[in-house]
Amino acid sequence: MAHGVSGFEFADIAKIVQERMSGLVDEIRTDALGNIIGVRYGDTTDPLRPKVMLAGHMDEIGLMVTKIEEGGFLRFTQVGGVDPRILPGHEVIVYGKKPLTGIIGVKPPHLTSREEAARAHKMSDLFIDVGMPEEMVRDLVRVGDVVTFKRQVSELTSDVLAGKSFDDRAGVAVMLVCLEELKRYKVAADVYAVATTQEEVGLRGAMVSTYGIIPDIGIAIDVCHAETPGVPDWKTSSMGKGPALTQGANIHPKVYQGLERAAKELGIPVQPDVAPAATGTDAWAMQVARCGVATGLVSIPERYMHTSVETLSISDVEKAGRLIARFISSVDACFVKELKKWT
Template identity: 40%
Template sequence: MKNINFDLLNDIVTTPGIPGFEHAIRKRIIEEIKDVVDEYYTDNIGNLITVIKGKRNPEDKKVMVAAHMDEIGFMVSHIDDNGFVKFIPLGGFDPKTVTSMRVIVHGSKDLIGVMGSKPVHSMSPEERNKVVKLDEYFIDLGLPKEEVEQYIQPGNPISRKQDLIKVGNMLNGKSLDDRICVYALIETLKTIKNPAYDVYGVFTVQEEVGLRGAHVAGHGIDPDFGIALDVTVANDIPGIPAEKKVTAMGNGVAVKLYDSGTICDIRMVEHLKRSASLVDLPFQTEILPAGGTDTAGIQRMAKNGAIAGALSVPMRYLHQTTEMAHEEDVKGMVTTLVKALETMDESTWEY
């Protein structure tokens, strides 16, 4: 893969789609892939499933590749007498990072708001030494209650408002988890010509609230092989010892060994390592002590289980206001994945 299509990636990153409300990002993805896949459809939970037929498939082998299209966000839970909006989170947030963050409340009309909390000048000495809890925040829409309620009601989704930018050699913006991998899967579907087996490229829903889409898709597709695409922790920053770094930015795509939901199948681990080597790309391995990915849903929900693993993009500031990824790691994910799918029939899968 030569270069990142920055405009397309920015479009994917900024299109809203929190868990349970993925319709806008699903529509945008369809626009990109409809002419390059053999088939696509949406299942009952909202997963977008694409199919590219393999070159040799005498046993009807299926490979499921999944990237989740939902992003962490919020849902309106209450509007107070002064028009301030209270909310619940959909997905995990680091509370200390949301102060003054701009958001979009998607009602009958989209309204831009700001995450507010008690200002430091009004805090007691004890309060100043504590991290503000997420349920202490509110959203200020700059409007009175009567006008807010013309457009907004409980249950409306809330996404973050932020564009993608370049910071040095890095990509920086909101929701790179997992829109950076949505982009990688789109580019893979556009690039791959002769996969060994039928490829089911799945853009899953509701990963951030419990891998719900991957469970449904894994059960419905019943794949023989599975590869999840997600981001992982890059703790290559000051203050963290080397043994806790997980991955480092710019050192290549990560081949997952373990996360809290999956022990990756060693056969798939070796296949993914081999694939990176075949295209002369660096890679690193990933042991993620906390946090799970769609790998678990793919691995467990197939009728007889799937031979499953994952490729991960190292990322700083995960689940914070802005996230950061190295574009070379993203390009490495696409190139490695294409080779892995093209050579799936060349690896040994017996125990």
């Protein structure tokens, strides 16, 4: 699968997104943080067309080399929210002068004390072994090189996939479905489809792209937690039963209502999601940019978030793209004007 650790999206995933977006928008540009911004202009000649911004982040969590030790073993730290418990035994790719396959090793259980065996591994206990002599490793790898999980997509059923980085490449896929679907509509608004960078380390791509675009409406597309053994039902949504729509302080009620209405018109089931404060997604950065943006959040239910086997339903992705396109087709100057009426 494509790689693109936060801050290094340009290495692979950005090129793929540009290729997939080509033909669906009128122009594609990038900014200083590497955001890919596809613009589809509205189908009217009105110079004051509303602006709708879509945001799905293309970066992924990963690792970064911090030290080359005797024997050529690599110590590392995390980029984004990596759980050390999932790491031992993982195959990885180290992006040095050339990509190197490695494995994350740890002291074997036969050689650990009872105290060590009783606790979870810390990241400082782990190392990457690329199987090469130290001098060769030092020639090919530098401190600061990034590392990604080596994992291909697994098709569990015809509708369920498992793989790495669906958080949030699934959101980018939703945007592409939406752009394709918009061909069916006459659209008054200009649509800015933004594959954002550095979400996993602080929503940075969404911050700067929203500031530059100055949208009237922003819709973030991300993943949420799907039903999983041991997790309370009220904290999850169900895979295969449609996307989740978030309500809360981060969400403009009229944008939420518009998305909900679009889903009903298409007969698409949606699930409720609640966020009393900030959502931890690009929706937060979009909402508070400049003088504020009316924001919505559409999420794809996903199991095993921030692992290399994130699992989701393809049909949820397709439905999310369709309902967002329907919502966009309803946005005009009157709708935007109503967003500022609170009484």
